[in-house]
Amino acid sequence: MTALSSTLIYSEVFNMMMEPLEYVGKTVKMDGVCSIYEDENTGNIYYACIVQDATQCCSQGLEFVLDEDQYQKEDYPKAGDEIVIKGTFDTYEENGNQYLTMRDSQLLED
Numbered sequence: 001m002t003a004l005s006s007t008l009i010y011s012e013v014f015n016m017m018m019e020p021l022e023y024v025g026k027t028v029k030m031d032g033v034c035s036i037y038e039d040e041n042t043g044n045i046y047y048a049c050i051v052q053d054a055t056q057c058c059s060q061g062l063e064f065v066l067d068e069d070q071y072q073k074e075d076y077p078k079a080g081d082e083i084v085i086k087g088t089f090d091t092y093e094e095n096g097n098q099y100l101t102m103r104d105s106q107l108l109e110d
Contacts, residue, residue, distance in 0.1 A: 013030070013051055013060040013061070013062055014060055016028075016062065016089065016100060017060065017100065020089075020091050020098075020100050021091070023089040024089055024090055024091060025088065025089065025090070026088070026089050027086065027087070027088060027089075028062070028086065028087060028088075028089045028102055029084070029085070029086040029108070030049055030051060030062065030084070030085060030086075031049075031051075031082070031083065031084040031085075032049040032050045032051040032052075032061070032082070032083065032085075033049070033050045033051075033080060033081070033082055033083070034047060034048070034049065034050075034076075034077040034078065034079055034080065034081045034082075034083050035047070035048045035049075035050045035061055035079060036048075036078075036079045046063055047063065047064055047065070047066075047076055047077070048061040048062060048063045048064065049061060049062055049064055049083055049085045049102075062100060062101070062102060063099065063100060063101040063102070064085050064087055064101065064102040064105040065087070065101055065102070065103055065104070065105060066105050066106070066107070067087075067104040067105060067106060070106065071107075075107070077107065083107060084107070084108040084109065085102060085105050085106070085107060085108070086102075086105060086106050086108055087101075087102030087103055087104055087105030087106065088102060088103045088104055089101075089102055090102070090103045
């Protein structure tokens, strides 16, 4: 998706949200801004790559988990860092809700 315009990237991530089973197992590469969320109840930390449409009014994000064989916890980007991420699209269930993620992700150079 890094070769697409910002509007097309935003649209494709939106499609992933709407039809996730069509993307499970596919490799996703995207660039955006790192966002971090910490669940106050569990202490779990979640990382996402956020993309915006061309007008910068709307955004979509996709969670990612770095490949544990290549990265340590301190290798994760900071909130607001511009990133290029590549991973395998997947879904998981947590507390009765379905979530989307990129598993075994790698941080890439621009």
